[in-house]
Amino acid sequence: MATVELRFSALPEHVRTARLVAAAVARRAGVDEAVLDEVRLAVGEACSRAVGLHQSVGITAPVKVALIEEEKQFSIEVGDEAPHAVPGTSAGAAPDADVEADEDEMGLAVISGLVDDVEVSTGEHGGLIRMTWPTTPPAVALA
Template identity: 75%
Template sequence: MATVELRFSAQPEHVRTARLVAAAVARRAGVDEAVLDEVRLAVGEACSRAVGLHRSYGITAPVRVVLSEEEKTFSIEVVDEIPTAGAEGSEGAHGARGVADEDMDSEGEDGMGLAVISGLVDDVEVSSTEEGGVIRMSWPTTPVTVLP
């Protein structure tokens, strides 16, 4: 299992770099070429959301993006450092983190970003803890043939 971790300060100009890195690593992991634009867009939305949250709450910690290649899956986790009040799935600074339709409709811009992500990615999980939130997205891969 190969993993790449990217950390960047919560500045909008760094989101483009995260998108480019995600697409390059996804291509190398064997994600279908036709899906790479969706990977780029979903990562851009998730990173923009994390950057916006960090800036809104004055968090100076970096946004973290973890790209993992597993046997038949490529996954990306975008992690913010916005703590919630209480345990997993509770409402805090973000409001509810679920991706149910009613949550997306009621959360304004935050919900809109989650709606876009869930429209682009079939396998997406949104969770939160006292340390922050995670958007985990994954795509199927096909084995990459390396020519000599």
């Protein structure tokens, strides 16, 4: 299992770099060329979401991206350190909280539409989006 890790300041201008690196590593891992645009879009959406969450609560910690190459699959994990509401609590919701929640749900819906295998976990210490695509083994040249 090979892993490439990225950490970048929570600034929108770094999302493009994360998309480009993710697509390059996905290609090398054997993700089908036909879905590389979906990989780029999904990573861009997940990273933009993490950047927005960090900026909305003033977190200066970097956004974390792990690109994980496994035997028959390629996964990308995008992590944030923003506190997420734990179901059943509404501790001091800000006036714009509904708007932010709607944007967050829209971003997750876009990701779910692009990626067949997606897992989202959130808690009071941050969140993680794990997206997984199948890979095809490289063709073996016969001499």
